[in-house]
Amino acid sequence: MEPAKISIQDASLRHLDRLYEIEQKCFKTEAFTKRQIAHLLAHPNSVSLVAKDNHNIIGFIIGMIYYEKEKLTGRILTVDVHPSHRRMGIGTALLEQIEKIFVEKGVENCYLEAREDNVAALNLYLKLGYRKVGSLKNYYKDAHGILFKKCL
Ligand SMILES: CC(C)(COP(=O)(O)OP(=O)(O)OC[C@H]1O[C@@H](n2cnc3c(N)ncnc32)[C@H](O)[C@@H]1OP(=O)(O)O)[C@@H](O)C(=O)NCCC(=O)NCCS
Structure with a gap:
């Protein structure tokens, strides 16, 4: 399918209600609470973006930057696309944009996990160049996880 005509913008606390609504549509058991999303959006080391179709938010991504072993490392905490807008390139666009911002901020490696x-x-992660670097036994309530890494 052709990529949707979307714009990617900075997320903020004023988007909280909509982001929580999308989070609940995306995850059954592992959804962040509204309070957790608010905390992440407000965190000084977070990078959060929304994808908009016209004025309607249809996806978002939240990442965090850590200083570890004298390097800046990025971690994606969640990437959510509303079920009505999947498979249109929006998840890809959100990840590519946050990676670009990470690079501008000096981040060298980006990590993320998936069930x-x-x-x-x-x-999605394999297609964008992430590689499996670890297994996360019982990481989720009812599933193991996989840790991915990409050198940016
Ligand atoms: C995972 C998710 C973010 C993908 O978003 P998306 O906008 O639909 O992804 P894209 O359209 O950019 O897809 C890019 C590639 O990912 C893969 N992909 C995406 N959805 C897929 C699916 N349902 N089945 C198999 N492969 C899929 C494909 O390789 C796809 O490329 P293609 O369309 O050229 O084949 C979305 O399905 C989602 O929000 N899921 C629920 C939340 C979640 O699980 N988030 C990730 C864990 S934090």
């Missing part, structure tokens, strides 16, 4: 049964996420 081993989340086929959409696994394919």
